[in-house]
Amino acid sequence: MRLAVVALDTITQYVAVAVAVFTGVYNISLLALGIVLSRRADGSLRGQLKLAHARPVALPAGWSVFVLVPCLNEERVIANTLRCLLDGQPGVRIVVVDDGSDDATARVVHAVGGDRITLVRRTPPAARQGKGAALNTGLRTVREHAAKEGLDTSRVLVCVLDADGRMTPGAASRVTHRFTDPAVGGAQLAVRIRGRHHWALRLQDLEFWALSALTQFGRIATGTVSIGGNGQFSRLSALDGIGSHPWSDSLTEDLDLGISLAARGWTVTSTTTGFVSQQGLTSPRRLLRQRTRWYHGHMSAIRRLPELWARAAVGLPGRVELTGYLLVPYLVTLPASVVQHYAVLRALCGNGVGVPHLVPGANWLNVLAWQSLPFAAYLLSALLYWHRTDDLPAWKAVCWSPAVTVCIYLGFAACWCALWQIITRRRHWAKTERAVEAPVTSDAP
DSSP: OHHHHHHHHHHHHHHHHHHHHHIIIIIIHHHHHHHHHHHHHHSSTTGGGGGGGOOOOOOOTTOEEEEEEEESSOTTTHHHHHHHHHHHSTTOEEEEEEESOOSSHHHHHHHHOOTTEEEEEEOTTTSSSOHHHHHHHHHHHHHHHHHHHTOOGGGEEEEEOOTTOEEOTTHHHHHGGGGGSTTEEEEEEEEEESOTTSHHHHHHHIIIIIIIHHHHHHGGGGTBOOOOSSSEEEEHHHHHHHOSOOSOSSTTHHHHHHHHHHHTTOEEEEEEEEEEEEOOOOOHHHHHHHHHHHHHHHHHGGGGHHHHHHOTTSOHHHHHHHHHHHHHIIIIIHHHHHHHHHHHHHHHHOSSOOSOOSSSSOHHHHHHHHHHHHHHHHHHHHHHHHHHOSSSOHHHHHHHGGGHHHHHHHHHHHHHHHHHHHHTTOOOOOOOOOOOOOOOSSOOO
16 A cells, blocks of 8 residues: 555656646747737737727728627627627628527617628527537628629638627727738637626636737747637638638637648737737636536547648647647646645645655645745736736735636636546537626727
8 A cells, every 4th residue: 555655656746747847848938939929019018908999990902801790699798799890890891690599689780780780690400509500601601792792712801709709999900911921821819808897807817818818929939829719810711721611510619720720731820919808707607617618629629639740731830839739638737636636635644755845844844835836827927917907006916816726726627527528428518698788889898
């Protein structure tokens, strides 16, 4: 028994070191690259914030942008989203896909009206087959417009915006500059969370606006930025190259699309010239359900790795980066959730090795030493967030740093729930609930 415990302790140490090395080489490197790029582009990490109050910018000559807005019972938010698009994105055309709503979504869309809005209605049994199916239906309408008007598909961009999404004024126009490079097939905007007075929404904004956004900027170097469900742009000719249904039935159809673009040699990038805001979730149960779906789709996407490595169009840096990204749940989240708790338990209650000794002394002293490492990371995350936002003083950011553990443990729980769903072959897609917001008269997020 003693030998078995010692063996487990030794394995724990090796796994802990492996997780730390992988995190340092992959996550921290991308984060550092993202910080450098963001500062170069905007002069400071807060440079993007001014875009919320920028003037709307017309689309460059020769470019067309269609915004797909998939809707399923979105009467609470769709009016604000459409008004912000009409006022803040001159020249864009909007295709609203009503995916079998049984509320007033369609009536609200008709009430907003305008010759720039097209409503496409899906009815059962075709409706409610997933977001990917709804987007493919909307794309069919975009293709019909492009063919009828004789548009150059390489100069037509398709944007996906959730029903609660609001882009910064002129974002659609500014994104077109990224596509002047013919190698670029997709681009993803950074995401902010609205209603940051609530602690749960503040934590989600920290996660999206600081960690995710800066890491995404770092991935610009390899051209493998991950496409998200809100604020994604794709070149129509790139979508045509994937097929008639570029969005899959995956639980994360956005991630799947990004992999498909990369596999065909397209560069997927991001930009600091715009961002998109969206609602967050305050219910712990709904938040866990949402993140479980995200992890389920992410972890299932590992099946695409052989395709990525078999296609010559994907460069070596892109293959390596995407491989690391797809393996994060398996090589970081799952083992870290086990190692962290096992090491603390052994160090406090056991009489074995426990954790490697960072400092001389008792086990409990080394527990504190080891726990100081993640807390230093939490503090760094909070300070990065403070540098990225203008509505949180530095002292509050420091006080918020321990709360980052909530995000960590949410990831642990969601990852294990997703793994269980994969093992038991359960596949559940749950729509994110929306909150009622006051009508907007401004297009700023």
